[in-house]
Amino acid sequence: MRSEYTSDGLDESELAPTPLQQVRRWVAEATARQADLGDVAEPTALSVATVDADGRPNVRTVLMRFLDARGPGFVTDLGSAKSRELTANGAVAASLTWAAMHRAVRFRGRAVLVGRDDIDAYFRARPWGSRISAWASDQSRPVADRGALVAAYERYAALYPDTGSPDDVPVPDTWGGWRIDCDEVELWAGRRDRLHDRLVYARVTDGDLGTPTAWTVHRRQP
Template structure:
């Protein structure tokens, strides 16, 4: 067995004076920086990859990675099959946590809160913006359910591809009834910034009143030890 590999974190850290007044502005800053770095250096693949954690009926946690598709005053959101394991677990408890992580930038953001459904109008608007093949896959995959083999999955895709051929129109594939999304109504947003010697910075926006992610007076900031 090989020795332990250690990496020194050489990030710039994060001070209270560097924070935006609202968590929405701060999250947008870091997401934009990750996207810009990916465009420049290519070392931040899928900068909007969002790890989503839920709890099953036995109290056991589940985590999986989706893509951040919505980010506004109401919170971060993602799309999924409403019959998937994540959706069933969210519907049962309402509880959800998620994280954006950029190792090469020594940065991460954690969200904790309650999941609320994304409106059908927003889902429909996003669905038509997807490539045709991705829209077909939404029909072909009964997400989280067992499948006999890869061939069965491909056969389902081909069946729906024939049913809804690519005409170049945004309306050539209808939105499946069971396809939707979830948004996190956050109680807490934590910014993590790596530093040398593991003395990392953890600054947390904690909710203290009503208002969205962009309402500065709805949040207070405190520091956590690393």
């Protein structure tokens, strides 16, 4: 299969002053397109790549739950494979991809733990069933079968019944999250004849994703 990319691409003159503003703009446009056309499922689906103890890459897709000046972030069990790998080696890369829009964003940097206040606030905002699942799943570990997983869910559902309160399920000690402290943010926009646009915010000094002076912009060949 081969398809032609007919998007308008991305020009330097269109870039926001900071990577935070630019990424937020594209996320908002992807979210709006999903609402209008329905062809950008899960606009915040984030593919996260880590390295295991043997130096082998590992990638999985999570949902981006945080996006502020400190970097994009996601939630996970702190005993999961991704958490164990990030604890041992903080180097991390991640990407958002909106195929229907011929756009993608790449993040590269170091992983840092999300603060407990942010984790607690986000956990309380989750649906009751999702909070129960955080208790039921020993993430990334083997399980005998689907029945064993369902049984664990039902056990915790009985322990913490749904009362309609955000506090009816406590936050598991092993539940947390990671942010990417970025040193590079790349915007990719598809063009005809594979002459795609790749514009990169590269860190040049101290500052966060919302600090204009912390970043320089250059273009990469496709």
